[in-house]
Amino acid sequence: MRLSVGGAFALSAFAMAAGLAAAQTPYATFEGGTLVAISDGDMLASAYVNGELGPREGTDALIVATISEDLREMSLATVEVSNSVAGAPTAVAVTPDGRFAVVSESFGPRGLDGETFRDLPIGSLLTLVDITDPSTPSVAQRLEIGTRPEGLSLSPAGDLVAVAMHPSDGRGIAFIPLEDGRFGDPSYASVPDMTPEDRLSHVEWHPSGEFVAVTDVNRAVVRFARVVRGSDEAIALEAWGNPVLVSKYPFMGRFTQDGRHFLTSNLYWGLDVVGVWTEAPPGDVTAIRFASEAGAGGPRHFLVGRAGTGISPEGIAISPDGEWAVTTNLEVSYAPAHDPRHTPYSSLTLIDINPETGHLTAVGTYAFDGILPEAAVWDASSRFVAVVNYDQLDTAQPGGSIDFWRLVTSPQVGLVKMRTSIPTPHGPHSIVRAN
Numbered sequence: 408m409r410l411s412v413g414g415a416f417a418l419s420a421f422a423m424a425a426g427l428a429a430a431q432t433p434y435a436t437f438e439g440g441t442l443v444a445i446s447d448g449d450m451l452a453s454a455y456v457n458g459e460l461g462p463r464e465g466t467d468a469l470i471v472a473t474i475s476e477d478l479r480e481m482s483l484a485t486v487e488v489s490n491s492v493a494g495a496p497t498a499v500a501v502t503p504d505g506r507f508a509v510v511s512e513s514f515g516p517r518g519l520d521g522e523t524f525r526d527l528p529i530g531s532l533l534t535l536v537d538i539t540d541p542s543t544p545s546v547a548q549r550l551e552i553g554t555r556p557e558g559l560s561l562s563p564a565g566d567l568v569a570v571a572m573h574p575s576d577g578r579g580i581a582f583i584p585l586e587d588g589r590f591g592d593p594s595y596a597s598v599p600d601m602t603p604e605d606r607l608s609h610v611e612w613h614p615s616g617e618f619v620a621v622t623d624v625n626r627a628v629v630r631f632a633r634v635v636r637g638s639d640e641a642i643a644l645e646a647w648g649n650p651v652l653v654s655k656y657p658f659m660g661r662f663t664q665d666g667r668h669f670l671t672s673n674l675y676w677g678l679d680v681v682g683v684w685t686e687a688p689p690g691d692v693t694a695i696r697f698a699s700e701a702g703a704g705g706p707r708h709f710l711v712g713r714a715g716t717g718i719s720p721e722g723i724a725i726s727p728d729g730e731w732a733v734t735t736n737l738e739v740s741y742a743p744a745h746d747p748r749h750t751p752y753s754s755l756t757l758i759d760i761n762p763e764t765g766h767l768t769a770v771g772t773y774a775f776d777g778i779l780p781e782a783a784v785w786d787a788s789s790r791f792v793a794v795v796n797y798d799q800l801d802t803a804q805p806g807g808s809i810d811f812w813r814l815v816t817s818p819q820v821g822l823v824k825m826r827t828s829i830p831t832p833h834g835p836h837s838i839v840r841a842n
Contacts, residue, residue: 443508460523471541478811489510489516492836506538508535531556558610577603582634611659627656629657663760692714757772782794804830
C-alpha cells in the first residue's frame with residue numbers, strides 16, 4: 408500500500424485499513440479507481456448545533472484516493488486547499504481528462520484564535536489543483552472570484568467553471584474560463600427572474616453544455632437557463648422554459664447522463680422549521696423532465712417524480728446508467744452526543760429511477776455508523792457507491808473516511824455496506840470520481 412499523506416495524520420489507521428483490505432477476498436469490481444474529495448479541518452460537525460468549532464483536527468485538504476479495481480489496494484495523497492463543509496456538497500469537480508480538480512471556498516481557514524463558527528472568515532477563492540500524478544497533487548492556481556462561492560459545476564467540455572455565488576455577493580453565477588491548466592478572468596451573470604434575496608445554492612451544467620440548472624432554496628424551485636457565450640468571453644443567461652416548484656429547500660441537483668431528467672435533493676430546512684435544520688422532517692427527491700427543445704409554445708419542463716428519503720438528504724448521486732440514485736442523509740448525527748436530538752447513525756436512501764418516465768421509487772433507507780455523510784459517487788459500473796463520512800461516532804478512530812457500498816439486485820434490491828473503508832483526514836464532505 409503506497410502512502411503519500413499530507414498533514415499530521417496517524418499512519419496506523421492506514422495500516423489497519425490495508426490489512427483489512429488485503430484480508431478480504433476480491434468480491435468487488437469498482438470501476439474508476441481515482442476518487443477526489445475535499446475535507447474541512449476547521450470544525451467539528453457539532454458546530455452546526457452549538458457554534459463551537461472544537462479542537463483543531465488538521466488543515467483543509469484535497470484528497471486523491473487511488474484504489475485497485477478489487478478494492479484490495481489503496482493509496483491516498485493530500486494537498487492543503489481551503490474549503491468548507493458549510494455549503495452544498497458540490498464544492499469540487501474534476502476536468503473530463505482527469506488532470507485538474509477545481510475547489511470553491513465558501514468559508515476561509517480558521518484563524519489561530521478562532522473558537523466559534525462566527526470566527527470563520529467568508530471565503531472568496533477558486534482553487535485549481537493539478538492531479539495529473541495522483542500521488543503528488545499540487546496547487547496550480549488560486550483565483551479570487553467574489554464573496555462566498557458555493558456549489559460549482561464544470562462544463563462537459565471542461566472549459567468553463569460555473570459557480571453559484573452567495574446572495575451577499577450579488578452577482579448571481581460566476582463563470583470562469585479554464586484552458587491549458589489556467590483560469591481566465593471571471594464573468595458574472597444574474598439568473599433570470601431571481602431576486603437578490605433568493606439563494607441559489609448550486610448550479611449544474613446540462614450534458615449538452617448549452618444549459619444550466621439552478622437550485623433556489625428560498626423559493627423551492629429549480630430554474631433553467633441557456634448559456635450564451637459572447638465574443639468577448641462574457642457570459643449571459645437566458646431563461647429557458649418555466650421554473651419548476653419542487654419541495655422545500657432543494658439544496659443540490661444532478662442531471663441524468665442522458666440529460667432528460669434533473670433530480671433534486673430536498674432538505675425541508677427553513678426558518679419555519681424548529682431549529683432551522685436540527686428538527687427537520689424526512690426529506691425527498693424530486694425529478695423534473697427537462698425540455699431541451701423549445702417546441703411551438705416554448706420549452707416546458709414538468710415535475711414527474713418524487714420519492715421520500717431519510718432526514719436531511721444533503722447529497723444526491725445518480726448512477727451512470729441512469730437507473731439509480733442514492734441520497735446521503737445526515738439524520739441528526741452531527742448533534743453533540745448528549746443532545747436529545749442526536750441520532751447515533753446516518754443513512755443512505757436508494758431510489759429506483761425509471762429512465763423513460765422519470766418516475767421515482769424509494770427502495771429503502773439504510774442506517775450506518777457515521778457522522779455527517781454529505782456526498783457520494785457511483786463507480787462506472789453503477790454497482791458500487793463511495794460515500795464520504797465526515798467524522799466517526801467511535802471517538803477512538805481519528806479523522807473521517809471514504810466508505811464503500813454495494814448495490815445488490817438479487818434476491819432483493821438494496822444497498823449493503825462493505826467492510827472496505829479508506830481512512831482520511833478529518834472532515835471529508837464532497838467527492839467526485841476522476842476517471
